[in-house]
Amino acid sequence: MAMTGVLRPGHAQLRVLDLEEGVRHYRDVLGMVETGRDEQGRVYLKCWDERDHNSVILREADSAGIDFFAFKVLDEATLDQLEGDLQAYGLGTERIPAGELLETGERVRFTIPSGHQIELYAKKTQVGNGLQVLNPAPWTPASEKGIAPVRLDHCLLYGPNVAEVKKLFCEVLGFYLVERVLGPEGEGEAAIWLSCSHKVHDIAFVEHPEPGKLHHLSFLLESWEEVLRAGDILSMNKVPIDIGPTRHGITRGCTIYAWDPSGNRFETFMGGYQPYPDYEPTTWTFEGLGAGGGLDYPQRKLHETFLTVVT
Amino acid sequence: MQHQVTIEETGEQYRCGEQESLLVAMARSGRRGIPVGCRGGGCGVCKVEVTGGAFEKRVMSREHVSADDLACDRVLACRVFPRGDVSLKVLGGMHKAVCTSAGLRPGLQTKQKLNGGV
Numbered sequence: 001m002a003m004t005g006v007l008r009p010g011h012a013q014l015r016v017l018d019l020e021e022g023v024r025h026y027r028d029v030l031g032m033v034e035t036g037r038d039e040q041g042r043v044y045l046k047c048w049d050e051r052d053h054n055s056v057i058l059r060e061a062d063s064a065g066i067d068f069f070a071f072k073v074l075d076e077a078t079l080d081q082l083e084g085d086l087q088a089y090g091l092g093t094e095r096i097p098a099g100e101l102l103e104t105g106e107r108v109r110f111t112i113p114s115g116h117q118i119e120l121y122a123k124k125t126q127v128g129n130g131l132q133v134l135n136p137a138p139w140t141p142a143s144e145k146g147i148a149p150v151r152l153d154h155c156l157l158y159g160p161n162v163a164e165v166k167k168l169f170c171e172v173l174g175f176y177l178v179e180r181v182l183g184p185e186g187e188g189e190a191a192i193w194l195s196c197s198h199k200v201h202d203i204a205f206v207e208h209p210e211p212g213k214l215h216h217l218s219f220l221l222e223s224w225e226e227v228l229r230a231g232d233i234l235s236m237n238k239v240p241i242d243i244g245p246t247r248h249g250i251t252r253g254c255t256i257y258a259w260d261p262s263g264n265r266f267e268t269f270m271g272g273y274q275p276y277p278d279y280e281p282t283t284w285t286f287e288g289l290g291a292g293g294g295l296d297y298p299q300r301k302l303h304e305t306f307l308t309v310v311t
Numbered sequence: 312m313q314h315q316v317t318i319e320e321t322g323e324q325y326r327c328g329e330q331e332s333l334l335v336a337m338a339r340s341g342r343r344g345i346p347v348g349c350r351g352g353g354c355g356v357c358k359v360e361v362t363g364g365a366f367e368k369r370v371m372s373r374e375h376v377s378a379d380d381l382a383c384d385r386v387l388a389c390r391v392f393p394r395g396d397v398s399l400k401v402l403g404g405m406h407k408a409v410c411t412s413a414g415l416r417p418g419l420q421t422k423q424k425l426n427g428g429v
Contacts, residue, residue: 017352017370062373064353181415190415206415240350263353263372289415307415309348309356311372 003074005082005174006196009152009203010072010121011054011101012217015061016262019043022058025260029237030219030268031146032056035127036102044102047219048142049150052124053103056152056217064262064311066214069155069203070107070119071173071196079122082173083108089172098123112168114159115211147230147268149219154201156215158208158310162189165205169194175202178275179250179282181289183207190286193251200251200272213310216257218267224254230268234258243303247271249293250284257306264311314393318344319362319400327393333359333366334388345401350389357388364397 016022023043026032032045035053044054052072059067073079086093086108096107096119105123112118130140142148159165166189169175178200181191193201206215221227231245234256242265244256255269284294290302313326316333323344327336334357338347348356355375361384371390380386385402 017372062370063375064349064351064372065374259349259351259353261351263349263351265349286415305348309354311349311353 003197005078006071006073006120008072008197009154010052010070010124011057012069012152012155013057013059013067014217014264015063015065015067016058016260016264017064018261019058019060021261026056026058029146029233029239031148033142038102047149047151048140049129050152051126051129053127054101057101064264065212066116068109068117068119069157070121072124073120073122076122079108079120082120085172086110089168113161113164114157114205116157116159147233149221149268151220153218153220154199154203155217156204156206158206158213158215159211160207160209162192162205162207166192166194169203176277177281179284181250181284181294182286184286186285195275198274198276200253200275208310214264215310216265216267218269221268221270223270227254227256227268227270231256243296243306246299247297248295249297250295265309315396316393317398319398320344329392329394331392332389333391333393333397333399345388352387352390355387358385358402359388359399360385360402361391362398362400365394366397367392367394
């Protein structure tokens with residue numbers, strides 16, 4: 001598979017109600033590496049195996065939620081091309097100067113019909129994963145601290161106009177539909193899982209009347225054993241868990257969902273499968289979401305908090 | 312030190328320590344009445360109006376609790392810690408949790424199944 005265009009999720013800026021409480025959670029419990037703080041007081045973190053400087057930025061604010069979610073693109077020519085494509089599609093874009101986020105190049109920011117701010121960028125300082133690039137060891141002390149996910153994997157956002165969002169991501173940004181859930185009467189798509197890669201999701205959306213909402217940020221683990229260990233670590237630290245450990249029928253991911261100290265939901269998960277753009281998308285009916293095990297395969301039921309609580 | 316919490320609509324009562332929130336104590340003691348959400352002051356579903364009793368509170372989302380709300384003791388139960396016996400009314404969160412809409416929210420029929428165990 002040729003990896004061009006939009007490469008992967010790059011960073012998310014989260015609003016937290018208490019900065020240091022947020023840092024303790026993401027750094028000490030989740031086990032991310034703190035890589036910097038800027039003049040605005042924002043704190044930058046990365047997962048141990050990520051090479052770029054940051055993937056999660058925490059900003060203290062008077063409400064919880066997500067400020068923006070960004071994708072890294074192949075190079076600056078790709079960034080210019082996609083910026084032009086977005087404008088030609090009819091979307092307004094804004095250039096955020098290099099350095100506005102630490103160690104990060106120019107970003108192209110735009111608001112999508114679900115009310116979320118999405119960014120594209122081509123450059124971010126590669127600080128490495130703590131392993132040498134020549135004859136490296138398989139892991140480092142940072143990979144053994146806290147839950148220690150390997151990367152920020154994807155996010156699920158709640159907002160209106162999911163059909164328009166899908167069109168934009170697929171027709172302009174080169175994503176493809178991997179799975180979907182139909183509405184309660186079989187109409188439309190109530191939820192979509194989109195990929196720009198070989199992953200079951202790089203971003204997902206659920207139809208929701210309030211714009212710009214965060215359902216969760218997701219962090220990848222490498223084994224089911226590590227997901228169970230994440231459950232232990234969350235409980236030891238009295239982190240409130242929403243659902244899991246369990247497996248989704250949708251994407252086949254094995255998962256735990258919990259809330260950070262400001263109520264932003266996050267996921268620690270492993271598994272899924274490796275789709276290609278030519279695969280026929282998997283469809284779930286609304287019944288399939290609950291009784292069919294789409295949401296929770298072992299329990300085959302809906303979880304009200306999971307479906308309704310967002311920040 | 313433990314204090315008594317009373318949910319006015321239902322008369323439900325439970326004990327709550329000074330180091331635990333009104334919401335967590337309710338869930339721990341197996342009581343119901345206040346919708347349980349993120350437990351971090353962010354999502355707003357556990358909004359209540361404290362109608363009597365002393366309490367301390369921690370920071371909570373301004374999106375769900377305005378300055379006016381704060382002045383009138385309309386707060387998120389997950390961020391409220393009793394300093395005396397407390398009585399409260401449950402506000403809009405419950406309605407939000409059961410409302411039907413496009414998207415994946417359980418509809419009323421599904422809610423009945425959830426509650427009735429059908």
